[in-house]
Amino acid sequence: MIKRFNLLLAGVGGQGTLVAGKLLSDVALQLGLDTRVSEVHGMAQRGGSVTTAVRIAPQVHSPVIEPGEADFILSFEELEALRWASHLKVGGVMIMNQNRVMPVTVSMGQAQYPEAVEQTLRQAELGSTRVFSIDATGLAQQAGSVKAVNVVMLGALSQLLDIPERVFLQAIEHVLPQKLHAINIQAFELGSGIMKATQTD
Amino acid sequence: MKQILLGNEAIAAGAHAAGVKVISSYPGTPSTEITEAASQYEQIACEWAPNEKVGLEVAVGASLAGARAMSCMKHVGLNVAADPLFTSSYTGVNGGLVVVVADDPGMHSSQNEQDSRHYARAAKLPMFEPADSQECQDMTRAAFELSEQFDTPVLVRLTTRIAHTRSPVELSAVEPQVVRPYAKNIEKHVMMPAMARKRHRLVEDRMSRLAETSESVGCHQIIHKSRSIGFVTSGVVSQYVREAFPDASVFKLGLVWPLPIDALQRFAADVDRLIIAEELDPVIETELKAAGIACEGKTLFTLCGEYSTALIRSGLETNKPTPPAFDAGQLTEAPARPPVLCAGCPHRGLFMALKRLKVIVTGDIGCYTLGALNPTYAMDTCVCMGASIGMAHGIAKATNGQLTGKTVAVIGDSTFLHSGMTGLLNSVYNQSDSTILILDNSITGMTGHQQNPSTGLNIRMQQAPSVDLEALCRVLGAASVRVVDPADSKASEKTIAEELKQKGVSVIIARRPCALIPQGKGTRDQLVYLDQPLCTRCGACIRLMCPALTAGPDGYPVIDPDTCNGCGLCIRTCRFQALKQGGGDCD
Missing domain, CATH: 3.40.50.920 (Rossmann fold)
Structure with missing residues (x-):
């Protein structure tokens, strides 16, 4: 079982990266591992680019993940995948949600939203780096709430971690209010299912 | 069993474990969650004060009355609370007194990068600095012990990465709340020169003893x-x-x-x-x-x-960066995603009005400081909490009134109650013709929606008296107090223009709840949709920089129904009536 990894959650303010970080910290606790989950609050949350850094290991010191140090990046938005790509370590895995949130620089016509982000990332892959792209937002809607996109992403991640599924499901029960359990368990299954299918493609 | 706690939550857990009885604070990133987390413990008298100075004074009073007490703030908040801090160093404590200050190196959400350790030195107070959530809990407990042992307030310094990082905490046992007997002692508690001179010597002696015993009590x-x-x-x-x-x-x-x-x-x-x-x-x-x-x-x-x-x-030494996963040369650069006012934010319409009026805007601290940026660029200054009003008055005095009719002070409701009221009083007393805009969005917004004396609720969301802002401004002497709806940008502009011409201090309250709180959320039938044949693709709605509105590839605006708050600002902005309300019924 994996006992040491750095994971960066990248997204736009309000996409639920904070809760995903909380869920992963509960996973670490259940596995008896140390963890640091570093969050961004305040002004940047107002529609800005936000990240949550999750570090899990037998002992963790720094709460920050530096460029080239992330084993995994879960990007909740395509442009943010591109922005934070430099944080992924060679041989690391990026899971990108096929979702575009236009930054004001684009909607105001001051910048272009890059075309074919997934393709760009794939072409730039070095070593055994891998990029997966899934429609997590669509799957979250299917599960019953677009807000469950974070748990869909965790479901997808779970396929790469060799951590028993029940640990994630317990984290959902520990961290989220009871009325959201069913939707999020469904979201988790859909995420893990799509990743299984993607990997065997 | 360990728990995962945010550094700030662990501070609250440590204070709870130490039997703290009273916590009074003003919100400020990155310190806000301490007091919020503490309010979950029913036995703690927990409150939002209107500013940090009041918060600390409440804690000093509680301490002298015999209870363990705490006040929490961000680094710049300690500037506001510096006055009671320095003299409480002389009075010492009865029940333990802990002041938590959260610095923000890197300025994730602050206007300067000051290092609060200077306050420990200047006010002659011991200061702890934890390095993870476990230490946040343990050092807060230790701070209360040290406070009573050495008869001194104790500072606990955090930085953003400690305050806003979650890590495992072994929760410590909870001590019962103890209120020590109160004893009148004017030699110790009334700091007038004769008493304070004696206390100062004791303070110096205390610091020497603390330095000598730091090895054993300092958690090094x-x-x-x-x-x-x-x-x-x-x-x-x-x-x-x-x-x-x-x-x-x-x-x-x-x-x-x-x-x-x-x-x-x-x-x-x-x-x-x-x-x-x-x-x-x-x-x-x-x-x-x-x-x-x-x-x-x-x-x-x-x-x-x-x-x-x-x-x-x-x-x-030479830092050898880990090899990256991607060939940077092949990656396109990601366009910036700066923070923007939310969809439906009531501040947007007001800043559009200020932009059209081409006035000098002295700004203040809050979400609305974003009005200084694209697309309105309608703010000239931002210095500190409450500064907008005094600065507008200063501009008028410096220019012999030439800029009086061309200057507007902009301040939020919570910021006005924090330290704008005295500025207003000064403008009235010293006969300004200032125009002051209070952006009343019924919440303390940027720090994550805390209640304040104008919202009618307390920190535990129980009913509380709410100050009448109009009456307050009138009683402070404002010659005119008017209320506008900032979503009606044109009407707001007209009112501001009228008040700029008036003699005496004018206050305009732009009232509309924050779009992120329940009373500010739009209804389905308020959602906006595009009546495409009427649209000329002029782009006026896009220039509002509302996150719900983007220009589609063909130049027509695209409205995201999940983001739109139905505030109607874009409808009022469109000269061709191409944007309409009722989008919720059309899908």
Whole structure:
């Protein structure tokens, strides 16, 4: 079982990266591992680019993940995948949600939203780096709430971690209010299912 | 069983475990969650004060009355609370008194990068600096003990990375709340010159005793490893040091003021090269050099911004970055995503009005400071909480009134109650013709929606008296007080233009709830849709920079129904009536 990894959650303010970080910290606790989950609050949350850094290991010191140090990046938005790509370590895995949130620089016509982000990332892959792209937002809607996109992403991640599924499901029960359990368990299954299918493609 | 707690939540847990009875604070990133988390413990009298000075004074009163008390604030909040801080150092405590201050190196959400350790030195107070959530809990407990043991308020300093990082905490046992008997003691509690002179000597004596006992009470960790290099460090930087140089010797300070000079001297003697790793100012370095201990610090590391493991490494040797996963040359650059006012934010319409009026805008601290940026650029200044009103008055006085009819002060409801009221009083008293806009969005927004004296609720969301802002401004002497709906940008513009021409102080309250709180959320039938045949693709709606509106590839605006709040600002902006309400019924 994996006992040491750095994971960066990248997204736009309000996409639920904070809760995903909380869920992963509960996973670490259940596995008896140390963890640091570093969050961004305040002004940047107002529609800005936000990240949550999750570090899990037998002992963790720094709460920050530096460029080239992330084993995994879960990007909740395509442009943010591109922005934070430099944080992924060679041989690391990026899971990108096929979702575009236009930054004001684009909607105001001051910048272009890059075309074919997934393709760009794939072409730039070095070593055994891998990029997966899934429609997590669509799957979250299917599960019953677009807000469950974070748990869909965790479901997808779970396929790469060799951590028993029940640990994630317990984290959902520990961290989220009871009325959201069913939707999020469904979201988790859909995420893990799509990743299984993607990997065997 | 361990729990995962945010550093701020762990501070609250530590205070709870120490039997704290009273907590009074003003919200400020990155300190806000301490008091919010503490309010979950029913037995703690927990409250939002209108500002940090009041918050600390409440805690000082509670302490002298015999209870353990705490006040929490961000670094700039301690400037506001500095007055009671300095003199409470003289009065000392009855029940333990802890002041938590959260610094923001890197300025994630602040207007400056000041280092609060200077306050410990200046006010002659001990200060702890935890390095993770466990230490946040444990040092807060220790701070209460130390406070009563040495009859002193105790500071606990956080930085953003400690306050806003979650890590495991072994919860400590909870002590019962104890209220020590109150005894009148004017020699100790009434700080007039004759008494204060005596107290000052006691304060100096207390600091000497604290420095001598710091080794045993200071929660320091001394790790003897390699002789060749030794670090003196504290807080989050100690984590970067241990990660960058796992084989180095490390003296990790718990109590960062006063310093355990003798112990540091011995540590220095045990290593060939002594490095001081501290974010922001060279507080430890200066002190060690004054004590004749040779060391290096700011010649290796910057005075500005946040540190990191890589920064610590590169200060001493070549940092070898981990090879990246992608060929950077093949990646397109990601366009910036700056923070913007939310969809439906009531401030947007008001700043559009200010832009059209081409006035000088003295600004203040809050979400609305974003009005200084694209697309309105309608703010000229932002200095500190409450500054907008005094600055507008100063501009008028400096220009002999020439800019009076061309200057508007803009301040939020919570900021006005924090420290704008006295500015208004001054403008009235000193006969200004100022125009002051209070952006009343019924909440303290940017710090994450805390209640304040104008919202009608307290920190536990129970009913509370709510101040009548109109009556308050009138009683302070405003010649005119008017209320506008900022979503009606044109009407707001007209009102502001009228008031700019008036003699005496005018207050305009732009009232509409924050779009992120329940009473500010739009209904389905308010959602906006495009009547495409009427649209000329002029782009006026796009220039509002509302996150719900983007220009589609064909130039027509696209409205995101999940984001639209139905505020109607774009409908009022469209000259061709192409945007309409009722989008919720059309899908």
